Every structure is written in structure tokens, then in C-alpha cells.
Amino acid sequence: MNRFLLWFHQTGSPANFDRYAARWAPWAFATAFVALAVGIYGALFSVPPDVNQGENFRILYIHVPSAWMSLFIFIAMAIQAVIALVWRIKICEILAMSCAPIGAAFTVITLATGSIWGKPTWGTWWSWDARLTSELVMLFLYIGVIGLNSAIEDRRAAARAACFLAIIGLVNVPIVHYAVDWWNTLHQGETIRLLGPSKMDSSMMWPLIATVIGTKAWFVGSLLQRARATNLEHEANKDWARSAYGATQ
Amino acid sequence: MSAPGLLAAGRAQIQRDLRLVWRRRGDALQPVLFAVMVIALFPLALGGEHEQLARIAPGVLWVAILLAGLLTLDVLFRSDVDDGSLEQLLLSPAPLAWLIAMRVLVHWAVTALPLLLLTPVFAELLFLPGRLLTPLMLSLALGTPLLSLIGAMVAALTVGIRRSGILLAVLALPLYVPVLVFGAGAVVAADQGLSSWIGAIYLLAAGLVLALVLAPLAAATALRIALS
Numbered sequence: 001m002n003r004f005l006l007w008f009h010q011t012g013s014p015a016n017f018d019r020y021a022a023r024w025a026p027w028a029f030a031t032a033f034v035a036l037a038v039g040i041y042g043a044l045f046s047v048p049p050d051v052n053q054g055e056n057f058r059i060l061y062i063h064v065p066s067a068w069m070s071l072f073i074f075i076a077m078a079i080q081a082v083i084a085l086v087w088r089i090k091i092c093e094i095l096a097m098s099c100a101p102i103g104a105a106f107t108v109i110t111l112a113t114g115s116i117w118g119k120p121t122w123g124t125w126w127s128w129d130a131r132l133t134s135e136l137v138m139l140f141l142y143i144g145v146i147g148l149n150s151a152i153e154d155r156r157a158a159a160r161a162a163c164f165l166a167i168i169g170l171v172n173v174p175i176v177h178y179a180v181d182w183w184n185t186l187h188q189g190e191t192i193r194l195l196g197p198s199k200m201d202s203s204m205m206w207p208l209i210a211t212v213i214g215t216k217a218w219f220v221g222s223l224l225q226r227a228r229a230t231n232l233e234h235e236a237n238k239d240w241a242r243s244a245y246g247a248t249q
Numbered sequence: 250m251s252a253p254g255l256l257a258a259g260r261a262q263i264q265r266d267l268r269l270v271w272r273r274r275g276d277a278l279q280p281v282l283f284a285v286m287v288i289a290l291f292p293l294a295l296g297g298e299h300e301q302l303a304r305i306a307p308g309v310l311w312v313a314i315l316l317a318g319l320l321t322l323d324v325l326f327r328s329d330v331d332d333g334s335l336e337q338l339l340l341s342p343a344p345l346a347w348l349i350a351m352r353v354l355v356h357w358a359v360t361a362l363p364l365l366l367l368t369p370v371f372a373e374l375l376f377l378p379g380r381l382l383t384p385l386m387l388s389l390a391l392g393t394p395l396l397s398l399i400g401a402m403v404a405a406l407t408v409g410i411r412r413s414g415i416l417l418a419v420l421a422l423p424l425y426v427p428v429l430v431f432g433a434g435a436v437v438a439a440d441q442g443l444s445s446w447i448g449a450i451y452l453l454a455a456g457l458v459l460a461l462v463l464a465p466l467a468a469a470t471a472l473r474i475a476l477s
Contacts, residue, residue: 085474133426140423147419151410152475160474161406165420167400168467172424179427182449183434 012091013241014231021228029220035214042207050204056120061207063113065215066106070138071173073103073219077145078170081163091231093159096166097149098226100218104142110135130181137176141169153232258343259351266355269328276324280317280360281367287313288371299376306375307385307436313371314389317455318396319425321360322417325352325404326472335408339476349472353394353401353465358477361393364475384439384446391453392432398457398464399424406472428456 010016043061050057051206080096083089114132126132145162152158235241253261270277283439292302328333338348368389372382403421407413435449 137423137426140419144416144420144423147416148406151407151413154409157409157475157477160477161409161471164467164471164474165406168424172427175425175427176430178432180436183430216298 007245009202012089014091014235014238015196015244017091017231018228018235018241018244021224021231024219025224025228026179028217028224031219032214032221034208035217037192039207039210039214042210047204047207053121056117059113059117061211063110064116064208065211066109066113067135068212069215069219070103070107070110070135072216073106074138074142074170077088077103078166081166084163085160085167090156090234091154091165092225094227094230094234095223096163097145097159098223098230099144100145100149100162100166101226102222104139104146106219107139107142108137128180130177133180134177135171138169138173141172145169251328253343255343255347258341259347262351263355264346264412266352270355272361279322283320284313284317284364284367284371287316290375291375303376303378305337306372306377307381307440308433309375310368310371310377310390311389311433311436314361314368315396315425315429316392317364318393318400319418320359320469321451322400322404322421323413325356325401326408326429330408335472335476339473345472347407349401349405349468350465351460353397353468357394357397365389365393379438381436381440382435384450385400387450388432388435388453391450391457392428395428395453395457395460396425398468399428399461401468402464402471405468406475408472409475419472428453431456 008016039061043058047058049055077096080092080099084092110133114135118127119125145166148165148177149158149162152161168232232241232245257455265454286424288309291305295305304333328337329338337343341348369382377385381426400421403417403424407417408418410416431453435453436444438446438449
């Protein structure tokens with residue numbers, strides 16, 4: 001067996017995954033904390049105010065990384081779901097299901113910061129344009145995955161059904177985006193562009209890179225932590241878990 | 250014993266489903282009643298102004314028919330799960346996707362087709378301009394089977410849940426969004442005199458072709474997952 005496959009199978013076993021997650025989650029959180037602290041400091045203090053938007057634009061440093069994360073996590077969840085359904089790897093079911101609440105949280109942050117940003121710049125809290133609508137639909141899909149996963153009693157059947165929904169959802173998101181895009185260009189004429197064609201100056205760029213790295217690392221830490229908890233819940237009666245966590249009987 | 254052919258299995262499935270519907274024909278009226286009530290509520294809430302009602306008519310009709318379809322999704326596999334005949338479908342030598350396609354066909358013919366036939370009447374209730382009736386009927390004729398097929402995937406995923414009510418709606422609505430956008434959008438575009446409304450109809454048709462092939466397969470996979 002080649003080394004990559006071997007590593008894959010070894011990490012995939014519940015006992016090894018637990019050790020792996022316990023080792024790496026704190027590092028991921030530490031990276032996230034440092035990167036986010038640096039990024040937020042840069043965003044709030046070092047970057048000069050924008051020519052057009054003044055101080056308002058600083059919310060970008062939270063909004064844009066969260067928006068990327070909401071999409072990135074959905075894709076990560078769907079990939080895990082495919083692996084879980086095709087190769088029936090248990091740990092991937094757990095990982096996919098652990099993605100959903102984190103992704104939903106990033107989506108809520110994106111929608112909330114977008115609204116707060118939209119009020120002073122566009123003069124409205126909400127607009128039914130393609131990005132906002134697909135973000136909202138994505139939130140519904142995340143909620144659907146979480147809901148389906150918690151509604152079915154048998155845990156593995158629940159995870160597999162929710163994995164399937166995640167895959168269907170991934171197909172759905174671009175369709176919604178293009179549908180609303182088509183619909184809007186037909187009706188509204190003017191479209192509101194978030195970032196516009198203007199390129200960001202490099203002095204404004206580095207805090208964004210820091211927060212992007214920070215949110216990614218936060219996701220990794222959070223995912224490992226959540227998956228580890230679920231994994232332990234499932235395996236609570238196995239010998240390795242009982243001996244590793246000092247159960248007496 | 251040799252396995253029945255595809256056509257024979259499909260015919261048997263359709264006959265059984267139709268007979269089941271006929272034995273409980275009162276239930277089959279529910280979606281129509283629901284749609285009538287939703288449509289009647291709008292003029293009562295907004296007042297009977299002709300122009301205002303005519304403007305919102307395409308959207309209201311589409312939403313009412315979509316919601317009526319959503320209400321009936323739960324029964325798509327429910328009785329089969331309860332009496333165990335779904336397991337027999339899984340064990341049957343005929344492909345599960347084919348049997349599901351037949352089931353969805355009957356479901357559409359019983360729940361959506363009456364609504365489709367009554368649409369001219371509903372349109373009159375909301376003073377929809379006569380020239381918009383063709384785009385509306387076309388978009389509904391292509392859109393409602395699409396909704397049934399998408400709904401079948403979601404219903405299959407939730408067969409294991411006893412009271413799936415609101416969860417089913419949460420799962421189905423995001424998947425219904427593109428159909429609604431194109432369906433109601435086509436009528437609105439036709440209202441604005443844009444010739445591109447037919448484009449949305451083509452897209453709906455393309456979606457229907459795709460869904461006809463893929464949705465029964467996806468629903469079969471979902472059923473196997475839910476009942477494994």
C-alpha cells in the first residue's frame with residue numbers, strides 16, 4: 001500500500017483520529033488567534049480610510065473572509081460527503097456533519113455584516129441580488145443538512161442522508177446564483193457591485209490576507225474539535241476510548 | 250419465475266398507485282382546495298383592485314401551486330413505508346429508479362395536473378391579462394413536473410422520519426428556488442413585452458429533461474440510504 005493511502009486509513013480510524021485531532025486542534029486555534037488578531041489590528045488601525053466609503057469599509061475584513069468561508073466550507077462538506085458515501089469512511093461522515101454548523105455560522109456572519117455594511121453604502125439592509133440570494137439559500141441548505149442529521153434517529157443513517165443532501169445542495173447553489181442573476185439583469189438594469197472594479201491597494205490587502213488565513217485556521221480547529229467530540233460520543237463504549245479516557249469499568 | 254419487463258412493472262406500479270388514489274379520492278382534492286384558499290386570500294388581504302392583483306397574479310399563482318405541491322410531498326412514500334410495501338419495491342427485480350419515476354408520474358397527474366387544468370380559472374380570479382395565460386400555462390406545465398421530481402428526492406431522504414412536516418419544507422424550498430425564479434420570471438418577462446421570456450421556458454424544459462433522467466436515480470439512492 002502506498003504511503004499516502006496508508007496515512008489516510010490510519011488517520012481515518014476513530015482512535016487515531018482522536019489523537020490526531022487532539023494534537024492539531026490547539027495549533028489551529030492558536031494560528032487562527034494570532035492571524036485574526038494581527039488582521040483585525042491592521043484592519044482597524046493601520047489601514048487608511050477608504051476614499052469613497054470612509055471608515056465603513058473596514059467591515060470588509062470580516063465580511064469577505066466569512067463569505068469565502070461559507071462557500072469553502074460548503075464545498076469541503078460536499079467533498080467529505082462524497083468520500084463518506086462512496087468509500088463509506090465513518091470519520092468522513094462525522095467530518096462532513098461537523099462542517100455544517102461552522103458553515104452556517106460563517107453564513108450568518110456574512111449575511112449580518114453584509115446588511116450592516118449595506119445600510120450606509122447602498123442605503124438598504126437587503127437587496128435581492130444574486131449573491132445575497134444564493135448566500136441566503138446556502139444558509140437554508142446548511143440548516144437543512146443540520147436538521148436532517150438531527151431528525152433521523154440512527155446516527156449513521158442520519159449522517160449519510162444529510163451527506164446526500166449536501167451533495168444535492170452543492171449542485172443547487174450555482175443554479176440559484178445564475179437564475180437570480182439572469183432574473184435581475186432582466187428586471188433591474190442597475191446592479192450593485194460589492195467590490196466594484198477598483199483594485200485594492202496593497203496597503204489595504206495584507207490585513208485581509210491575515211483574516212483569510214485566520215478564518216481558515218479557525219475552521220480547521222473548530223472542525224477537528226467538533227468531529228472529535230462527535231467521534232468520542234459514537235465510540236464511547238469502545239475499548240480504546242474507555243482506556244484512553246480512564247473509564248473505570 | 251422470470252422478472253417482469255420494464256413496461257409491465259411500470260404498468261403494474263401505475264395501476265396500483267392509481268387504485269390507491271381512487272380508494273381515497275377525497276384526499277386527492279386537498280391540493281386544489283389549498284391552492285383555491287391561498288389564491289382567495291390575496292384579494293381579501295390586498296383589496297379587489299384590478300391592476301394591483303393583475304400585477305402580482307403570476308407570482309401568487311406560482312407560489313400557491315408550489316406550496317400546494319409541497320403539502321402533498323409527504324404522502325409520496327409515507328403509506329408505502331407504513332405498510333412495508335416500500336421494502337418490496339427495494340427488493341423488486343425492476344430498477345427502483347424506474348418504479349419511483351412511475352410513482353412521481355402518478356403523483357404529478359393526481360396533484361399537479363388538476364391544478365394546471367384549473368389555472369385559467371385561478372388566473373381569472375386574479376384578473377391575469379389574457380395574453381399572459383399562455384406563458385403561465387407553459388411555465389407551469391414544465392415547472393410542476395420539475396417540482397414533483399425534485400420533491401421526490403427530498404421526500405425520499407426524509408422517509409425515515411416520522412413527523413417530517415416543516416423539515417421537508419426546509420429541505421425542498423432551496424431546491425425549488427431556481428424553478429420558481431424561471432417559472433414566475435418567464436411570465437413577468439412576457440408581461441414586460443420582452444421576447445426573452447421564451448428563454449426561461451427553454452431553461453425550464455432543459456431542467457425538466459435533466460431531472461427526468463437524474464431525479465429518479467437520486468431519489469432511489471436517497472431511499473436506499475434512508476432505509477439501509
